[in-house]
Structure formats: structure tokens, C-alpha cells
Amino acid sequence: MLSANIVLFTALAYVALLFLVAFVSDTRARKGWLGLVRSPVVYTLSISVYCTSWTFYGAVGSAARSGLEFATIYLGPTLVFVGWWFLLRKLVRIGRIHRTSSIGDLISSRYGKSTSLAVLVTLIAVVGTTPYIALQLKAVTASFQVIADATNTSLLGMPTRELDVRTGFWIAAGMAVFTILFGTRNIDANEHHHGVVAAIALEALVKLFALLAVGLYVVFSIGGGVAEVFRLPTAAAVLQGPETFGTRWVALTFLSAAAIVCLPRQFQITVVENADEGHLRTAGWLFPLYLFLISLFTLPIAIVGLATLPAGSNPDMFVLTLPMLHDQSALALLVFIGGFSSATSMVIVASIALSIMVSNHIVMPIVLRLPRRSVGVSGDVKKLLLVSRRISIGVILLLGFAYFVASARSDALAAMGLIAFAGVAQFLPSLIGGLYWHQASKSGAFSGLLAGVLVWGYTLLLPSFEGGPVSASLINDGPWGITALRPQALFGADGVDPLVHSLFWSLGLNLALFVLVSLFRDLKPLERLQATLFIDVFRNPADNESRFIRRSAAIDDLYILAQRILGTDQAQRLFQDFARRQGSRDDLPQPDTEFIAHLERQLAGGIGAASARVMVSQVITGETISLDELMRLVDETQQVIEYSQQLEHKSQQLQITAGQLREANERLKTLDAQKDDFLSQVSHEVRTPMASIRSFSEILLSNQDLSTDQSMRFLDIIHTETLRLTRLLDEILDLSHLERGELTWTLEPVDASAILRRAVETCQGMADGAEVDVEVDCRADDVEVFAHRDRLSQVFINLISNAIKHNTDDAPRLRIVSSVLDGRFIVDVQDNGPGIAPADRERIFTKFSRAWTTARPTATGAGLGLAITRAILRRMNGTLDLLPSMGAGACFRVALPVRRAAADVSK
Amino acid sequence: MSARVLIAEDEPNLIESLSFILGREGYEVSAVSDGDAVLERLRSDRPHVLILDVMLPKRTGFEVLKLIKLDPTLSGIPVMVLTAKGQERDRKTAEDLGADAFVTKPFSNQDVVDRIKRLAGG
Structure with a gap:
């Protein structure tokens, strides 16, 4: 069993070690040896200030009470570091460029450097953090009393006496001293607290080591192995706690994720103390790993604690009471130091963060509103700030202590932590x-x-x-x-x-x-x-600010101001540096807009953006915010957005156009293929008569011994073929004109029935020659249509002569029926010939198709007749169709709109 | 014995001119005017040379050519393809199908006679 003195001595020795580490790091950093202190590992370890005594002791307590719920506290930050890495990077970048000194400063600065917002955020932070600090004091006090007073009841994890308020007080006081010594050496946000960060990193290692040590001991020495532990009856109870992944689970994960971003101490460590944006990349995987390791033994310790410690034991103290029960004094002491570490690191960082906020956002604005006293005392504001920070630290710890005393009787650690989380969220x-x-x-x-x-x-x-x-x-x-x-x-x-x-x-x-x-x-x-x-x-970049705000001031006033806040040395250095940057040989820079913006940012690092702005404004002689420039900037952003929208719109249009082009291209390809076909057909149709002409000419030329009859016959063939060729070319031209609509006929009212009668008469001779029996059935007379007389006649003659020429029946017959139906003049030309195969029904209307040549190979035409006929009718708003075959033969139907009105007038 | 030439052509005037020039050279000429008739005639009365027009009714010259070359009893007959569509594509098709000569309309009588001589002699 450990005596109170040994525990006390160890704790003090540990504190002395922390002092030493902090002191050495601080001194080395001042000499410029940053080395280890600026490594990403130290940065990551310092972020683990997130794991306070609440997680050190309370996680096991939470696991014992509510099963897996404890995991949410680690899950949230892990999600943020792994998935929301870009948010942290943005925070860090903004923090560095705008020299942000706290979360309150960031929020106030973002919303127009508002003082009222800074005050509100500071107050919320103080109210939210006080219970949290009290929690740490309580955890240390309780653990001290448990370990130093090892009676049977203390093994229950509950001190025999009331919590010793005096112990709590001395702990608070000790932390205040440490924090004041190492946390308020300077006021500039960009001069990091190297000593503190080093000490916090060491503490992070200690608490991890302590938890892993006790975890290993509990699992392998007390529990007898991992499998054995999870076979304990209490394991089932712990694992089947309240519903996992329920609303509370989600809420807790969300809260802890919010906390890792919003807690003032996390902001202090992650953003303000960040020395290099690249460190975030390491933290992105190392911090989740740290969290994983520190939560690794939570469940086993809870299970074994529930199984082996007497009923009614305080689960929040399992980590400590388990080794004590087994007389492992050294281990218990290590655990105590681990818990002590988690508590102190949290309190130190939290009180630094809060003191900066209180002094910058509450004390400074008040001082600035007081009537100005001594003007131009070098470093007076700096001194004031340091003093106010020291007092703030004292007050904050005092507040925490007071809360600790007030809530000494409440026993759940986790609940208090969650209240704080919800506050800063x-x-x-x-x-x-x-x-x-x-x-x-x-x-x-x-x-x-x-x-x-x-x-x-x-x-x-x-x-x-x-x-x-x-x-x-x-x-x-x-x-x-x-x-x-x-x-x-x-x-x-x-x-x-x-x-x-x-x-x-x-x-x-x-x-x-x-x-x-x-x-x-x-x-x-x-x-x-x-x-x-x-x-x-x-x-x-932040330099842009000078684009928008035009300010002027006397350089002396600015210098005095800088001196008051930064002290003589630093102010001088700042002015000299900038003068050099401006290319001036003087020690004093030109007090232009750019310099004023630069100075304001430097001051903001010390006293916060809002206060810096107020202070600079006091010495400014003229200020104009260039609204035009500002609007232009906003416009630029707007333009980029609009431009991208336009691009999106355009790309959609392009897609549509591309689609249309593709379709057009397909159409063109089809047309091109049709044109090729057409040319090839023309070529064929021309070459065939040409072949005869050439062949017979050559015969006539090279054979002088031909009989006159023979010569005459061959000449006749040449003549016929020439005519055929001419006719063909005429037809092609005709069709081409028809299709392009180039023929300039004037349509006029004509008597279609009369034209039909004359066409029939014209073909009568041909019919007689072919012994075709023509029957005409004119049911409509005196029908006026809007047409071209000769062309209409050509249509009828074409159809009738086709029917005569291609009829191969033994008793060829032709029947022509005209009628008026639904306001249209209808002429059907029906033959009893071979008909047209279904496959050819559409094809026959296309150029150069001769459905009949299969049956009667004669040089009768180029196969343009039907195409021309149809084209002519189309020009007269009429149609030519092949009616569905009814029995033998083919039946072509001409339909033309009847011009009734004119017919009426003529009557 | 004079060589026999079969003309498969649907233009009567061309049949007449081809018959005349080949007859003068001593060939025995006969003619058919559609694709089906060609195959029938080839089997019933095998000629020494075939002049085959591409644009034949019922069965195109190319189809006929393909069938001839597929049929081992007919594939030995030399074929001169005659076409009015003097396109390179048709020439290629004819060659691929195994045509022995390719002549476009309008043709030179002498050219036709020379080719037939070569095909009939070979």
C-alpha cells in the first residue's frame, strides 16, 4: 500500500520533470533550436490533449455503464481527422495568414472583426470549459485519495471521506503556476508555446503508456488472456449495453467530432500552435492511431473490473483500483500519474486558450474604451495583456475549483464532459x-x-x-x-x-x-x-486586404502603438523589416495601406483581430473601404461561379449540338450513299446503251464486207440506243429539277377527268399493239384540280403505258377507274399482270428500279418513270400509291385534292 | 471443233453485237438473259467460256459467279465478267469471287475478242 507521502512525492517529481521539459524546450526554442519540438509527431501528441482524465478514467466507467457508447468519443475525432482533413487544413491556413489567436478570434475576425461576437464566444467558452476543468480537478483529487488511502472502501473507488477540497485547491494552484510560467511568456499568437507543447506531448506519452500498461496487466495477468476476458459473464453485459448506433450514438459521435474542432483547447493546439501545415498530414493518420491505442483496453478493463471488484465499486476508478486490488503499487502509481497527466495537460492548454480569449476579447475592449491614460509608454499594452492573462488563468482555475466544490457530490465524470462538448458544439x-x-x-x-x-x-x-x-x-x-x-x-x-x-x-x-x-x-x-x-x-492571400481598405496614418503614431503592444524591441524589428521590404534605407517604413494592414495583422496575433482593428483605428487619420474594389472581388468570385455555370450550360449545349451534328452527319452519310448509288446507277444506265453504240460502231468500222441489210440494222440499233440515251438524260435532269423544286410550272385549275380521258386515248394505240384490253370507268366528271395540264397528262400516260408494257398475262387487261372521294380526285390504274412482290413495293418508287425487268427484259426505260411520276404529283399536292394487292396484278392510285370552290364558281 | 461461248446478258442489243464479233472469230455463241438460266445452261450445255453480265435479273452476276466457283463441276469454266458499273469496287468483288477477266461497258470489241481467245485457249 502506498502512503500519501509517496504519492505526493511522485506527483511532485513528475511535475518537476514537466517543468524541466518545458523549460528546456522553451530555452532551446528561444535559441532557435526547434528540432524535435517542431516535429509532426510532437504536434500530433499535443493534439491528444483531447484525451483528458475523463477519457483516462471515464471511458472505462462509461463502458461499464453503457457498453460500446464510449467508442463514440474516439470515433468523432477520427472521422474528422480522416475525412474532414480539408476543413482542418483550411482552419490552419486561415489561422496562420490572419494570425488568429483563438477560436473566438477566428469567428469574430470572420464576421467583420466584431467585438461583440468575440465577447459572446469567449463567454460561451468559459461557461463551457469551467465544468470541464472542474472535472479534471475532481478526477485528480479522487484518484489521489483513492490511491493514497487504501482501505477496503477506497477499493470501491470511493474515497472514505468527502472529496478533500484542499487537495483540489493545491492541484488547481499548481496548475495555475505552471500555466502562468509557461503559457504567458509572450503575447503573440505566432510565437508558439514551445515549452507547453513539449510538456503536453510528454504527458500524452505518459498517459498512453500508463493505460497500455494497466490494460496489458489486466488482460494478461488478472484476466488470463483476451479470450478469457471476453468469456467472463460480465462481458456479455458490457457488450450488450444500450442500443449501439441509435440516436444517442449518432449524437455522441457528432458531438465529439464537433468538439475536436470547436473546443478552445483543441483550436489552440491544432491551429494556433501549428508550426507547419504539413504536420496535419501526419496527424491525419497518427492521431486516429493514438486514439485507437488509448481505447484499446477500455472494454477488457471494464469487463474485468465488473467481474472481480466488489459490487458497487465506482467504475470510473477501475483503472486505478484493479492494480491496487492486486497489490501492484507501482502500476497503480503509474496509472495515477497517467491520470494526473491527462488532467494537467487539459487544464493547462484550456486555461491558456481561455486566458488569451478573455484578455483579448474582454479585457482589451474594456481598456480600449477607457479614457486614454499615459500615451506612448513602451510595451504598456503588452504588460497589461500579460497581467490580464495571468489573472485570467488564476480566475479560470478558481472558477473551475468553485464548480468542483459545488458539484463534488455528483459522481459521473462522463456526463460533465458531454455537457461541455454540447456547449462548445x-x-x-x-x-x-x-x-x-x-x-x-x-x-x-x-x-x-x-x-x-x-x-x-x-x-x-x-x-x-x-x-x-x-x-x-x-x-x-x-x-x-x-x-x-x-x-x-x-x-x-x-x-x-x-x-x-x-x-x-x-x-x-x-x-x-x-x-x-x-x-x-x-x-x-x-x-x-x-x-x-x-x-x-x-x-x-491576406495581402489582398490592402486592395480594399485605404488607410493613412502618421508613422510615429503607428510606431507608438506597435511599441505599446509588442514592446520596443519587437516593434523596432517589425518596422525595420518592413522598411527593408519597401526598399527604404530608413528604419521607418512608409505608412501606406499595405503597411497598416500588415501591422494590424501582427497586432492581431497578440490581441485578437477585433481589438487590433480598434487600436489601429485610433491612430488612423483617414480610412476608406473601397467598396468598388470589394464589390469587384465579390464579383470576381461571382463571375467564376457564373462562368462555371455558363461552361456547364455550354457543355450541355455542346452535347446537344454534337448530338444534332451526329444525326445530321448520319443523314448526310445516308444521302451521300444514296448519291453514290444514284451516280453508280446513272453510270450503269448510260454505259449500257453506250456499250451497244460502241460495239456496233466498231463492227461497222472494222467490217467493210457487211451486207447493206446488216449495216442498216446495226445503224438502226445505234440510233435507237442514242435515243434511249437522250431520253435517259432528259429523265434524270427532269427528276433532278423536280426533286429540287426548280421547275417553274404554274399550277392552274384544270379538268382532271378530261386530261385522264385524253391520256387514255393517247395510249390506246399502244394498248392495241400489245393486245391489251383497256376498260375505263369514269365515275367522276368535270373535276377541277389545281395542276399543270401537260405534267398531269404525263403522269397518267406513264402509269397506263407501264401497265400495258409490263403486263405479261395471256389475256392482258387494264382497268382505269376515276372517282371523287373525301374531296380528292382518285384514279386507280389496275392491271392483271404479274403484280409486284411485297419486297419491292416501296422500292419501285425509287430511282432506277425496275420491278418488271425480271419478267420481261426489254430496254424500255431507266426505271425513273415511277419516281418522276410521284415527284410530279407531289408538286401538285397529290400522291401516288401502290394499293395493297387484291388478287392478280398491281393497282396504282393517284390522288389529287379537288378544287371545289373554283368548280362551284365555274358553275 | 470451235470453242463454245455462253453470253449471260439482259440487253438484247449487246447479245447481238457480242454474238456477231465472236461468231466472226469462229466461236459458237449462245445466250441467256437471267441469272437462273445461266446456271441451268452451264450444267445442261457446258460452254468453254462464259461472259457474265453483273446486272442480271433474278440472280446477279456476282451471285452466279459465286455459285459457279463453289460448284466443283463448274468452277473450271473461265468467266469473263462484264459490267456497266465500271467501279473499282466491282472489279475487286469480281476478282475476289474468282473471275478470270473483267471488262467494263462500253468495251472495245477487240479487247473482248482477245480476252476470250486467251480464256478459251488457256
């Missing part, structure tokens, strides 16, 4: 919205934050005091008995997990107000500028 909408949404305005952020934090306080923080200063009736019946306002069941949302309930209402209202107010309130010029600089941080 209120920053999330303004923070993320500010980084990605141009329209997000200060009023939106302010109203959202205020409403969110009030609802959070009412629904989550207030009920945590139940039994203490808050009466149970308020919780159960609502204020003044109004049940709709019960803190844990707002508007009848009964039976919901209190945390989920609070998160829903607070964040919901926060987000709704943030969005709605932002939408309805216009941005001020400075807000618009900052929004653009933040959101497009990867495109617009």
Missing part, C-alpha cells in the same frame, strides 16, 4: 458556415450562438444542478408548472435522451437563426471582405 454552425458560406453574417452568427447557448444552458446545464441549487420540480414539472417548458422535454418532446433532446433544440435553433438572419441581413463591407478572405483563403 454551438460554435459549429458559425464556424463552418463562416468558412464556406459567403452570405453568413455577423448578426446571423450572433443570434444563432446566443439562442443556441441559452437553450443549451436551459436544457442541459441547468438540469445538471438538480438536487443542488435547482429544485427537482423545475425539471419534472417545468417552470411555473408549464409542462411545455420542461428543460428535458421541450414542447412535449418527452422520452428522448436528455443529451439528444438538448442537442436537437439548441443546435437546431442555432442553425435556423444563423441561416435565416444571415439570409435577411445584408453584410457590412468589412464583413463581406473578411468573408471573402476567409472562404477563398487558398485563392486570395
Whole structure:
């Protein structure tokens, strides 16, 4: 068993080690030997300040009480580091460029360097962090009393006496001293707290080592192996805790993800203390790995603790009481130091972060509003700031201590941590919205934050005091008995997990107000500028600021101002550097807009953007925010967006055009193929008579001994073929003109029935010669149509002569029927010939197709007749169709619209 | 014995001119005017040379040529393809199908006679 003195001595020795590490790192850093301190590993280890004593002790407690729920606390940050890496990178970049000193500074700076917003964020941070600090004090105090007072009851994890307030006080005091010594050496955000970071990294290693050691001991020494542990009866109870992946599960994962971004201490370590953006890449995988290792033995310890420690033991202390039960004093001591480490690292970083916020956002604005006292005392503001930070640290720890005393009786560690998480999660909408949404305005952020934090306080923080200063009736019946306002069941949302309930209402209202107010309130010029600089941080360097704000000031005033805040040495260096950059030989730079912007950023690193702006404004003699420039910047962004939309639109149009072109191309290809076909057909049709002509000419030329009869016969053939050739060429030209609509006939009212009669008469001779019996049945007389007399006649003659020529029947017959049907003059030409094969029905109307040549090979035509006939009719708004075959032969139908009105007039 | 030439051609005037010039050279000439008739005649009355027009009714000259070359009893008959579509594509098709000569219309009588002589003699 360990005596209190040994524990105390060890703790003090450990603290001394921390001091040493911090001191050495700080001194080395001052001499410029950054080495190890600036490595990505140290950066990652310092991020593990996330794992406080709450996770060190409380995770096992949570696992024992609620099973796998503890994992959410690790899951959220893992998701952020793995999946939301780009968000962290943006935060870090903005932090570096704008010399952001805290999360409050970032939010206020984004929304037009608003002081009121900075104050609100600071207050929320303090209110949210105080219970968290109290939690750490409590954990250390409790663990100290448990380990140093090893009676049987203490093995239950509960100190025999009340928590010793004095122990808590001395711990708080010790932490305050450490923090003040190493956390307030300078005021500039970009001068990192190397000593603190080194100490935090060491503590990260210690707590991981302690947890792994106790985990290995519990599993392999007490439990007898992994499999054995999970075979314990309590394993089932732990693993089948409350529903996994339920709403509470999701809410907790979300909360812890929000916390890793929004907690002031995380922001301090991840953004403000970041020395190199590239370190994030290492942290992206190393931090999740750290979380994995630290949570590795949580379940086994919880299972073994439940199985072997007496019933009623405090599960939050299993990590400590398990080795104690087995008399492993050294291990217990290591665990105690591990827990101590987690608590101190959190308290130190949190109080540094909060003290910066309090001094920059609350103390400075007040000082700036006080009537100005001594002007020009070098470093007076710097001194004031350092003093205010030291006092702030004291006050914050005192507040934490007070909360610790007030809540000493409540025993769940995890609940207090979650309350803090939910509090800082209120920053999330303004923070993320500010980084990605141009329209997000200060009023939106302010109203959202205020409403969110009030609802959070009412629904989550207030009920945590139940039994203490808050009466149970308020919780159960609502204020003044109004049940709709019960803190844990707002508007009848009964039976919901209190945390989920609070998160829903607070964040919901926060987000709704943030969005709605932002939408309805216009941005001020400075807000618009900052929004653009933040959101497009990867495109617009901060120097852009000088494009928009034109300011002038006396260089002396600026120097005095810089001296007051930075101290003489640093101010001198700053001015000299910039003078050199401007190319001036003087020690004093030109106080142009660019320099003023640069100076303001440097000051912002020390006192926050809002205060820096106020201070610089005091010495500014003229300031104009160039709205034109600003609008142009906004326009540029807008243009880029519009341009990309246009591009998108254009590419759609291009796609459509490409489609149309493809179709047109297909059509052209078809037409081209048709043209090729046509030419090839023409070629064929021309070459055939040419072949006869040439062949017979050659015969006549080379054979002088031919008889006159023979010669005459051959000459006759040549003559006939020449005529055929001429006719063919005429037809081709005719068709071509018809198809292009180039023929200029005037259509006039003609008597179609009379034209038909004359056509029949014309063909009568031909019919007689071919012994074809022609029957005419004119059922319509005196039909007036709008046509060209000769062309119409040509149509009829074509059809009739076709029917005569191609009829191979033994008793060839031809029947011509005319009638008027539905306002159309109809002429059917029906023969009893071989008919037309179904496959050829459409083809016969195309050029050079001769359906009949198969049956009667005679040189009768080039196969253009039907194509021409159809084209002629089309020009007269008529049609030519081949009727479905009825029995033998083919039946062609001509249809022309009857010109009734004219017919009536003529009558 | 004079060599026999079969003309497969649907233009009567061309049949007449070809018959005349080949008859003068001493060939025994006969003619058919559609694709089906060619194959029938080849089997019933095998000629020494075939003059085959491409644009034949019922069965095109190319189809006929393909069938001839597929049929081992007929494939030995030399074929001179005659076409009015003097395109390179047709010449290629004819060669691929195994035509022994290719003549485009309008042809030179002497050219036809020379080719027939070569085919009949070979």
C-alpha cells in the first residue's frame, strides 16, 4: 500500500520533470533550436490533449455503464481527422495568414472583426470549459485519495471521506503556476508555446503508456488472456449495453467530432500552435492511431473490473483500483500519474486558450474604451495583456475549483464532459458556415450562438444542478408548472435522451437563426471582405486586404502603438523589416495601406483581430473601404461561379449540338450513299446503251464486207440506243429539277377527268399493239384540280403505258377507274399482270428500279418513270400509291385534292 | 471443233453485237438473259467460256459467279465478267469471287475478242 507521502512525492517529481521539459524546450526554442519540438509527431501528441482524465478514467466507467457508447468519443475525432482533413487544413491556413489567436478570434475576425461576437464566444467558452476543468480537478483529487488511502472502501473507488477540497485547491494552484510560467511568456499568437507543447506531448506519452500498461496487466495477468476476458459473464453485459448506433450514438459521435474542432483547447493546439501545415498530414493518420491505442483496453478493463471488484465499486476508478486490488503499487502509481497527466495537460492548454480569449476579447475592449491614460509608454499594452492573462488563468482555475466544490457530490465524470462538448458544439454552425458560406453574417452568427447557448444552458446545464441549487420540480414539472417548458422535454418532446433532446433544440435553433438572419441581413463591407478572405483563403492571400481598405496614418503614431503592444524591441524589428521590404534605407517604413494592414495583422496575433482593428483605428487619420474594389472581388468570385455555370450550360449545349451534328452527319452519310448509288446507277444506265453504240460502231468500222441489210440494222440499233440515251438524260435532269423544286410550272385549275380521258386515248394505240384490253370507268366528271395540264397528262400516260408494257398475262387487261372521294380526285390504274412482290413495293418508287425487268427484259426505260411520276404529283399536292394487292396484278392510285370552290364558281 | 461461248446478258442489243464479233472469230455463241438460266445452261450445255453480265435479273452476276466457283463441276469454266458499273469496287468483288477477266461497258470489241481467245485457249 502506498502512503500519501509517496504519492505526493511522485506527483511532485513528475511535475518537476514537466517543468524541466518545458523549460528546456522553451530555452532551446528561444535559441532557435526547434528540432524535435517542431516535429509532426510532437504536434500530433499535443493534439491528444483531447484525451483528458475523463477519457483516462471515464471511458472505462462509461463502458461499464453503457457498453460500446464510449467508442463514440474516439470515433468523432477520427472521422474528422480522416475525412474532414480539408476543413482542418483550411482552419490552419486561415489561422496562420490572419494570425488568429483563438477560436473566438477566428469567428469574430470572420464576421467583420466584431467585438461583440468575440465577447459572446469567449463567454460561451468559459461557461463551457469551467465544468470541464472542474472535472479534471475532481478526477485528480479522487484518484489521489483513492490511491493514497487504501482501505477496503477506497477499493470501491470511493474515497472514505468527502472529496478533500484542499487537495483540489493545491492541484488547481499548481496548475495555475505552471500555466502562468509557461503559457504567458509572450503575447503573440505566432510565437508558439514551445515549452507547453513539449510538456503536453510528454504527458500524452505518459498517459498512453500508463493505460497500455494497466490494460496489458489486466488482460494478461488478472484476466488470463483476451479470450478469457471476453468469456467472463460480465462481458456479455458490457457488450450488450444500450442500443449501439441509435440516436444517442449518432449524437455522441457528432458531438465529439464537433468538439475536436470547436473546443478552445483543441483550436489552440491544432491551429494556433501549428508550426507547419504539413504536420496535419501526419496527424491525419497518427492521431486516429493514438486514439485507437488509448481505447484499446477500455472494454477488457471494464469487463474485468465488473467481474472481480466488489459490487458497487465506482467504475470510473477501475483503472486505478484493479492494480491496487492486486497489490501492484507501482502500476497503480503509474496509472495515477497517467491520470494526473491527462488532467494537467487539459487544464493547462484550456486555461491558456481561455486566458488569451478573455484578455483579448474582454479585457482589451474594456481598456480600449477607457479614457486614454499615459500615451506612448513602451510595451504598456503588452504588460497589461500579460497581467490580464495571468489573472485570467488564476480566475479560470478558481472558477473551475468553485464548480468542483459545488458539484463534488455528483459522481459521473462522463456526463460533465458531454455537457461541455454540447456547449462548445454551438460554435459549429458559425464556424463552418463562416468558412464556406459567403452570405453568413455577423448578426446571423450572433443570434444563432446566443439562442443556441441559452437553450443549451436551459436544457442541459441547468438540469445538471438538480438536487443542488435547482429544485427537482423545475425539471419534472417545468417552470411555473408549464409542462411545455420542461428543460428535458421541450414542447412535449418527452422520452428522448436528455443529451439528444438538448442537442436537437439548441443546435437546431442555432442553425435556423444563423441561416435565416444571415439570409435577411445584408453584410457590412468589412464583413463581406473578411468573408471573402476567409472562404477563398487558398485563392486570395491576406495581402489582398490592402486592395480594399485605404488607410493613412502618421508613422510615429503607428510606431507608438506597435511599441505599446509588442514592446520596443519587437516593434523596432517589425518596422525595420518592413522598411527593408519597401526598399527604404530608413528604419521607418512608409505608412501606406499595405503597411497598416500588415501591422494590424501582427497586432492581431497578440490581441485578437477585433481589438487590433480598434487600436489601429485610433491612430488612423483617414480610412476608406473601397467598396468598388470589394464589390469587384465579390464579383470576381461571382463571375467564376457564373462562368462555371455558363461552361456547364455550354457543355450541355455542346452535347446537344454534337448530338444534332451526329444525326445530321448520319443523314448526310445516308444521302451521300444514296448519291453514290444514284451516280453508280446513272453510270450503269448510260454505259449500257453506250456499250451497244460502241460495239456496233466498231463492227461497222472494222467490217467493210457487211451486207447493206446488216449495216442498216446495226445503224438502226445505234440510233435507237442514242435515243434511249437522250431520253435517259432528259429523265434524270427532269427528276433532278423536280426533286429540287426548280421547275417553274404554274399550277392552274384544270379538268382532271378530261386530261385522264385524253391520256387514255393517247395510249390506246399502244394498248392495241400489245393486245391489251383497256376498260375505263369514269365515275367522276368535270373535276377541277389545281395542276399543270401537260405534267398531269404525263403522269397518267406513264402509269397506263407501264401497265400495258409490263403486263405479261395471256389475256392482258387494264382497268382505269376515276372517282371523287373525301374531296380528292382518285384514279386507280389496275392491271392483271404479274403484280409486284411485297419486297419491292416501296422500292419501285425509287430511282432506277425496275420491278418488271425480271419478267420481261426489254430496254424500255431507266426505271425513273415511277419516281418522276410521284415527284410530279407531289408538286401538285397529290400522291401516288401502290394499293395493297387484291388478287392478280398491281393497282396504282393517284390522288389529287379537288378544287371545289373554283368548280362551284365555274358553275 | 470451235470453242463454245455462253453470253449471260439482259440487253438484247449487246447479245447481238457480242454474238456477231465472236461468231466472226469462229466461236459458237449462245445466250441467256437471267441469272437462273445461266446456271441451268452451264450444267445442261457446258460452254468453254462464259461472259457474265453483273446486272442480271433474278440472280446477279456476282451471285452466279459465286455459285459457279463453289460448284466443283463448274468452277473450271473461265468467266469473263462484264459490267456497266465500271467501279473499282466491282472489279475487286469480281476478282475476289474468282473471275478470270473483267471488262467494263462500253468495251472495245477487240479487247473482248482477245480476252476470250486467251480464256478459251488457256
